[in-house]
Amino acid sequence: MTRLTHGDIQAGRLSAVELAGNFADVAPPLDRQQALLAAQRCFYCYDAPCTVACPTGIDIPSFIKRISTDNLKGAATDILSANILGGSCARVCPTEILCEGSCVRNKDDEKPVQIGALQRYATDWIYRDGVQLFTRAASTGQRVAVVGAGPAGLSCAHALARQGVDVVIFEAQAKSGGLNEYGIAAYKVPEFAQAEVSWLLSIGGISVEHGRELGRNLALADLQAQFDAVFLGLGLGSVNALGVPGEHLEGVRNAVDFIAELRQSSDLSRLPVGRRVVVIGGGNTAIDAAIQSRRLGAEEVTLVYRRGAQSMGATVLEQAFARDEGVRLLHWARPVEIQGVDGAVSAIEFAYTVPGPDGRPVDTGERVTLPADSLLKAIGQTFDPISGPALKGGRIAVDTQFRTSIPKVWAGGDCVGGKTDLTVQSVEDGKRAAASIHLLLSRN
Amino acid sequence: MADLSSNFVGIRSPNPFWLASAPPTDKAYNVNRAFEAGWGGVVWKTLGMDPPVVNVSSRYGAVKLNGQRIAGLNNIELITDRPLALNLEEIMEVKRLWPDRAMIVSLMVPCDEASWKYILPMVEDTGADAVELNFGCPHGMSERGMGSAVGQVPEYVEMVARWVKQHSKLPCIVKLTPNITDVRTSARAAFRGGADAVSLINTINSITTVDLDLMAPTPTVDGKGTHGGYCGPAVRPIALNMVAEIARDQQTYRKPISGIGGIGTWRDAAEFMALGCGTVQVCTAAMHYGFRIVDDMIDGLNNWMDSKGYARLDDFVGMAVPNVTDWQFLNMAYDIKARIDQDKCVKCGLCHIACEDTAHQAITKEKDGIRFFEVIDEECVGCNLCMHVCPIDNCITMERVDEGGYRNWTTHPNNPMSTPA
Numbered sequence: 001m002t003r004l005t006h007g008d009i010q011a012g013r014l015s016a017v018e019l020a021g022n023f024a025d026v027a028p029p030l031d032r033q034q035a036l037l038a039a040q041r042c043f044y045c046y047d048a049p050c051t052v053a054c055p056t057g058i059d060i061p062s063f064i065k066r067i068s069t070d071n072l073k074g075a076a077t078d079i080l081s082a083n084i085l086g087g088s089c090a091r092v093c094p095t096e097i098l099c100e101g102s103c104v105r106n107k108d109d110e111k112p113v114q115i116g117a118l119q120r121y122a123t124d125w126i127y128r129d130g131v132q133l134f135t136r137a138a139s140t141g142q143r144v145a146v147v148g149a150g151p152a153g154l155s156c157a158h159a160l161a162r163q164g165v166d167v168v169i170f171e172a173q174a175k176s177g178g179l180n181e182y183g184i185a186a187y188k189v190p191e192f193a194q195a196e197v198s199w200l201l202s203i204g205g206i207s208v209e210h211g212r213e214l215g216r217n218l219a220l221a222d223l224q225a226q227f228d229a230v231f232l233g234l235g236l237g238s239v240n241a242l243g244v245p246g247e248h249l250e251g252v253r254n255a256v257d258f259i260a261e262l263r264q265s266s267d268l269s270r271l272p273v274g275r276r277v278v279v280i281g282g283g284n285t286a287i288d289a290a291i292q293s294r295r296l297g298a299e300e301v302t303l304v305y306r307r308g309a310q311s312m313g314a315t316v317l318e319q320a321f322a323r324d325e326g327v328r329l330l331h332w333a334r335p336v337e338i339q340g341v342d343g344a345v346s347a348i349e350f351a352y353t354v355p356g357p358d359g360r361p362v363d364t365g366e367r368v369t370l371p372a373d374s375l376l377k378a379i380g381q382t383f384d385p386i387s388g389p390a391l392k393g394g395r396i397a398v399d400t401q402f403r404t405s406i407p408k409v410w411a412g413g414d415c416v417g418g419k420t421d422l423t424v425q426s427v428e429d430g431k432r433a434a435a436s437i438h439l440l441l442s443r444n
Numbered sequence: 445m446a447d448l449s450s451n452f453v454g455i456r457s458p459n460p461f462w463l464a465s466a467p468p469t470d471k472a473y474n475v476n477r478a479f480e481a482g483w484g485g486v487v488w489k490t491l492g493m494d495p496p497v498v499n500v501s502s503r504y505g506a507v508k509l510n511g512q513r514i515a516g517l518n519n520i521e522l523i524t525d526r527p528l529a530l531n532l533e534e535i536m537e538v539k540r541l542w543p544d545r546a547m548i549v550s551l552m553v554p555c556d557e558a559s560w561k562y563i564l565p566m567v568e569d570t571g572a573d574a575v576e577l578n579f580g581c582p583h584g585m586s587e588r589g590m591g592s593a594v595g596q597v598p599e600y601v602e603m604v605a606r607w608v609k610q611h612s613k614l615p616c617i618v619k620l621t622p623n624i625t626d627v628r629t630s631a632r633a634a635f636r637g638g639a640d641a642v643s644l645i646n647t648i649n650s651i652t653t654v655d656l657d658l659m660a661p662t663p664t665v666d667g668k669g670t671h672g673g674y675c676g677p678a679v680r681p682i683a684l685n686m687v688a689e690i691a692r693d694q695q696t697y698r699k700p701i702s703g704i705g706g707i708g709t710w711r712d713a714a715e716f717m718a719l720g721c722g723t724v725q726v727c728t729a730a731m732h733y734g735f736r737i738v739d740d741m742i743d744g745l746n747n748w749m750d751s752k753g754y755a756r757l758d759d760f761v762g763m764a765v766p767n768v769t770d771w772q773f774l775n776m777a778y779d780i781k782a783r784i785d786q787d788k789c790v791k792c793g794l795c796h797i798a799c800e801d802t803a804h805q806a807i808t809k810e811k812d813g814i815r816f817f818e819v820i821d822e823e824c825v826g827c828n829l830c831m832h833v834c835p836i837d838n839c840i841t842m843e844r845v846d847e848g849g850y851r852n853w854t855t856h857p858n859n860p861m862s863t864p865a
Contacts, residue, residue, distance in 0.1 A: 040511050043835045046793030047809065104790035 007344035008275040008373040009251055013297025019268045022295035026187040027091070027117065035121040038114045039068040045104060050115060053102035055420070055428045056083035060099055060115055067122055075122035077133050084158045084431070085151050087127060087196045088180045089424045090119035091189050094284075096317045098424070127195045136204050137164035142441050145170065145227040147214055150178020151423045152413025153233030154200055155430030156437075161205035163438050168227070169206060172213035176201075178235055179423065182260040185288035187295070220388050224408060228444070229437045232396065232404070232411035233430060236421075237384035242280065242377055246338025251345035255279060255289035255378035262292055274374025277301045278348050280335055281378030283313030289376045290327045301327045302370055306334040306353055306361050333368065334361060338375060347371045383415050393417065402433035410437055446749035447756045448742065450484065450546075452722040453615045453640040453700050455573045457484035457546035460757055461713065461741050464704050464725035465489050465550035465576060465619070468735070470524055472534035476541065481735035482742060485546025487643075487725060490523035490578045491531050491567070492552050493559060497522045497584075505652030505662040507678060516678030517728045518652040520663060520670055522584045523552050528566070536570040546723075547571070548617065552578040552590050555600060557607050564612040574614050577604060577639075579630075580621035580646020582673045592646070595621035598633035605637025617702060620644040620686075622679075627686040628693045641700035642690065643725060645683040647673025676728035680706030684719060688768045691720030698762065708737065710744030717757065718764035772853040779846035780826035782806070782819045788839035791815050795830035795840060803829050821845075 001010065014022070030038060042064040050060040059078050066075035079086040095101070095116040103112030126133065142165050146153045149171035157167040175181050177193040201208070212218045214234065223230045239254040241247060251274065265271045273296040279286050282305040290303045305312055308331050309319060323329060333350040340346055349369045353361035383395045390397045390405035395417040402410045412429030414421050448459040462485040463469050463478055470489040478486055499521055509515035524531055539547045549572045553559035567575055578585075579595030586593040594600045601618060608616045618634035620627060622645040631642050649671050651661040661669030683705025690696050703716030708729030716724050729737055754760045784795065784807075796817050799807040806823035807830060810816050819830075831840040853859050 037511060043790075043792040043794060045791075046797035047815075048793070049791070049815075104792045107790045 003275060004373070006341045006346035006373065007251060009272045010275070011270045011272045013273060013275075014269070016269050019296070023186045023190065023268060025190050026185075029124055030114070030117050030121045032121075035067055035118060038118055039064045041105065042068075042113045043104060049102040049104060050099040050113075053098045054082075055098070055422070055425045056086075056089075056431065057428075058082040058086065058099075058119075063122055064113065064115075064118055067118055072122055072125060073131075073133070076126050076131075079119055079123055080126070080133055083424065083427050084155050084200060085180075085196065085423065085427045086119060087123045087199075088151075088189060088192065089427065090116050090123060091192065092180070092184050093422065093424050094315045094318070097315050127192075127199045130199065130202070132202060134158075134162055134203055136161055139166060139205065140164040140441070142166065142228045142444070143168065143226075144229045144231065144437060144441075145223040146231045146233060147218070147223070148178065148233035148235055148413070148415075149173075149176035149197070149208055150233055150235050150413060150426065151180065152235075152415075152426035152430040152433075153178070153231065154197065155427040156231045156233065156410075156412065156434045157206050157430075158200050158203060159431050159434030160437060161203050163434075163441075165205065165438070165441065167206045169208040170212035170214075170218055170223075171208055171210050172216075174210050176208055176210075178233075178426075182263055183256060183285070184263075185259070185292055186263055187292075214386055220386065220406075220409070224406070228408070228441055230409045231430070231433055231437065232386075232389070232409065232415060233413045233426070234383070234386070234396075234411070234415040236381035236414045238382045239377065240380045240382060242335055242338075242379065244335050244337055246340055246345065247377075249338055249340040249345045250343055251373055252338060252375045252377070255281065255285050255376040256381065258289055258376055259285070259292065262296075268296065271296060273298050274372065275299050276370075276372050277374045277376065278370055278372040279303045279376045279378055280348075281305065281380070282307065282311065283378060283380065284315075284318060285381075286376075286378035287314045287318045287322050287327075289378055291322055291325045293374070293376070294325050294327060298374075302330055302372075303327055304330045304333050304335070304348075304350060304370075306332065308332060308355070330370075332361065334363075336367070339369070345372055345375050348375060381414075383417075401436035402429060403436065408440075446746050446754060448484075448746060448749075450723055450757055452546075452702065453574070453617070455485070455546045455548065455615055455723075456544070457723070458544055459484035459738075459742055459745075460717065460723040461485075461738050462487060462546060462548070462702070462723055462725045463730060463735075464727040465548075465578065466727040466731075467519075467521060468727060468730050471526065471531075472538050475534075475538050478730075478735045478738075479538075479542045479545050482738045483545070483735065485548065485573075485723070487548040487550050487576050488531070488535055488572075490550040490552045490581070491528055491563070492523045492585075492590075493554070493563070494528050496525045496527055499525050500665050502663045502665045505672060507652055507676075509678075512677070514676055514728065514732050516650075516652070516674055517676040517731070518650045518663070518672040518674050519647070520583050520665075520672040523550075523578070523581065528563075532566055532570050535567075535572055539571045539573075546573050548574045548576050550576045550578050550619070552581065552585060555589060555594055555604065560604065560607045561611045564608065564614075568612055568614060572614065574617060574640075575608065575612065576617040576619050576643060577608060578619055578646070579604070580619045580644075582621060582623050582647055582649045583671060592621040592623055595619075595630060595646070596624050598629050601630055602633040602637035605634050605639040609638035615640040617641045617643050619646055619704075621646045622682060622686055623649050626689075628689055628696065631690040631693070631699070632695045635696055635699055641702060641722075642696075643702035643704055644690070645679065645686055645705045647675045648679055648682065650674035675706065676732075677706045677708065680712060684715060687716060687721060688719045688765065691762065691765045692768050698765075708732075710741045710748065713741060714745060714748060714760070715764075717761045719768070720762040720765050722757070722761060774852060775850050776853065776856065777846055777849040777851050779844070780842040781821050781824045781845050782826070782828075782830050783841050783843045784817055784819060784830075785839050785841070788836050789817060790836055790839075791817065792835060793817065794833045794835065798829055798833045803827060 413426035581591030585591035703721030
């Protein structure tokens, strides 16, 4: 393939075989023997720290005990009754800062119990065999609208459907799953998001209307009028701009759009990727975009972050993974200008920074210019405000029961923001909101 | 370098590690390999009268425990299924090849004097060092009035031992079955009959597992199962106790014992020997890992004896026997308390929940609202449970807190049978 001096964004940098390998399951499943060995490492702690660390409170020692006795149905029920998206969380959770990070076996250089892998082992068969673990109560005739078929909305919908509530989910995209379908690196959840969604919906009582977007062809007021309650699981719709000259140039795009396109691609050999890619940002989206660029065949990928490694949103493990994949991490540098040739990006100029007196980065006066064919922006997403509910910190304000300022309207997930912007937190939000909604409906 | 050589009732072997009468000692091929690996002796797999027995397919069942593939092993194999003459020929050939190794021949023939009188001279002719009477095999042969069917009747044990001593000059070891109420009765009978030594334990009646799909015990033979003989690490504590009971019994005190039952390491062997065993016999561990395990048994025992200053086996054989006593003589003034090393504690909470649910509510779970495990001395009775459940080595230890003294149950005021001190 001929190397271009600028604007070198091309498809087919790797063979189909190489691509298939690069985007296969990054953490293959445990077989029974591996799972039993891993399960035997669990001390079966009392009042276990791992469970405390799980935002959805999965009883981890209990499900691992059940794995060790081949009671996989019991193990899966433990997991999925606390976290209905336990299958994807087993794959995408940053366990190193949650359950596995709290495992008491971490002491003295020991490795934690492989909780994420075991959770996957305990649940994989459910989706494969289409086993229904939960029963839906007789229909109550009550109707709830859920806006957004991401983790928060799906979690809320399933919990209400179990109680006999009829749920209609309105989703702007063509597929359900939210970030699991559009925003997570492909090799973390290959072929999984839709299998999980269809299993979740198989409980019955939930219908999904795709292509319905609040403010476009859907009005909150109509939902309030037509349904007994409304849950908003809208996610984050906008991406922060860098605010530097040259952002309009060809080859500059949002990392989330790049990932979504990749996730929806049916033929990765036809997906263009830059020869020299620069990713700006420090979170998991930045890491996912950088690694996937490498795995598509980019020659050089540099991830640039304006602060130090310890301030990055991506965990230490994710950062190490990126380095292992050949991604160069450049800390303490902020973009000042995107340079272009013939309307396409050719290089990005950065100002070196150091921690200022308050810890914020301040320029040192030195500059560095990185040649680039492609710039992926991943400096955070923001909530697209909607009219109606009161906001707090740019997101929807909710109380401890996830009620918004509007009666009979609840919200959860990334659109309310909370302790973390993690899938597992969104699932918990949806679950709690559903409990609150059910409480109200059962009083009616 | 300690001297590991053994002279057990006249049977000499370069080390006290023998392979027990079992599949590993069924024929010359295996036994030659065992001697090449360094085993001190073998007890050849039990010979019987011709025609030979027939064995079934599917013979072993195993108990797995937390990753240990064979925590216990069960078998339903019978005695040798090869012709008597072939076995005798091979025994002679192997003994000639390995004159310094102990060759003991296990025997099981019907409970009549003629049978024993018939087989013993043939065994003597092989040049074997001794015979071991198989009065223990609990499956199959016992249905035919042999094996444990003999071992369970002390009068028979004594009678057969006497026949053997009458009709043979060879040292006679009687192998005892654990499937009885009091093993001392059998041991006393064996020695009354003139046996030179006893060996124990043979296998324990067992059903390994039940196949819940077939609804049949394992190992399953075409849908049916039968009880087998249990051995391996799981039976070791039972064997140790039976050995100790014989070693400290007044009627059999300090009589020669060859220890058997779940021995797989030099440490296991040393424990049996400390309770009075002059030699030890191994089977399951060899069947699990091959004959090479004897290498570390020899090396490890040697190093341990050197570290303790024991020059020969007799320096420590039986040393623990005087410390095996009746419960009533244990010191009630002795008092220990659990101590949790907070630097080692990983805060798993297992000590707390074990003590809280099943013992004495003597371990806290928090301090000032923070997860913290600490012993409440006033409640701790020193039972050791927390120390055993703790997954971290030496994190929980037991500390002696009494001020000395000795008092036991025999003089305790709560004992209705107490005798005034």
